[in-house]
Amino acid sequence: MRENAHIGRSPHSPPDLPEVMSRVARGDQEAFTILFEAVSGPVLGLVRTVLRDPAQSEEVAQEVLVEVWRTAARYQSARGSVMTWVLTLAHRRAVDRVRSEQASSDRERRMALLNRAREFDEVVEQVEHRLEREQVRRCVRGLTEVQRQSVTLAYYRGLTYREVAELLSLPLGTVKTRLRDGLIRLRDCLGVTA
Known part of the structure; x- marks a missing residue:
């Protein structure tokens, strides 16, 4: 020094x-x-x-x-x-x-949730067989993109509404509304009576 x-x-x-x-x-x-x-x-x-x-x-x-x-x-x-x-x-x-x-x-948590998507393929197959495969696909395709994502995540992957909202970076109320609207459209498309 x-x-x-x-x-x-x-x-x-x-x-x-x-x-x-x-x-x-x-x-x-x-x-x-x-x-x-x-x-x-x-x-x-x-x-x-x-x-x-x-x-x-x-x-x-x-x-x-x-x-x-x-x-x-x-x-x-x-x-x-x-x-x-x-x-x-x-x-x-x-x-x-x-x-x-x-x-x-x-990011890792979101990727893990997205990777869980592959786990629901079996469930999708069972639902599609019960409700006439092509009609379900046609009706799901008729949903908006956000409705389709919300319905898929909540009902096919089994995520909670809060998890769906976090994964899609949307407010919880928005996800609930889109899920409700998507399910109504699916019900109407499939001819299911309430």
Whole structure:
């Protein structure tokens, strides 16, 4: 480490972070080492409280510190302390990771629900045999796309109305209305009396 890295402070006093940040913004790697030592613990601690997973926390903390290195010139002392700026970056990055993980989990859950569609083929065959295969198909084809999806998910796949609404990204009331309208159209098409 260069001797002037510690100028103006004793070995045990905290670094002058605004001055260190100014040097980091100019690409001073030794200044970044000082900054890293000062902020890495608080960054990891904050990220861990948001993510809870140690491995992901370390990964996100590392990403934050790389971002600090790359964007140090954007720091504005008038808007807050260096520590506040760095911890704000850390919090945003951790929240982004949580949102990303949640979106990924939601996608996987939707895909699992869609994959359950293959499980209902047997049920479809039984229903079609009982109610004259071609007439049922013709009537189902006569439904609107959303009615057809709703009826298929609710009655052939066995999903609840709420699950159908989540899968189709529609309000629950809309799904109920489309299911009711679709079933009325099917009943009328099939000539079933109420």
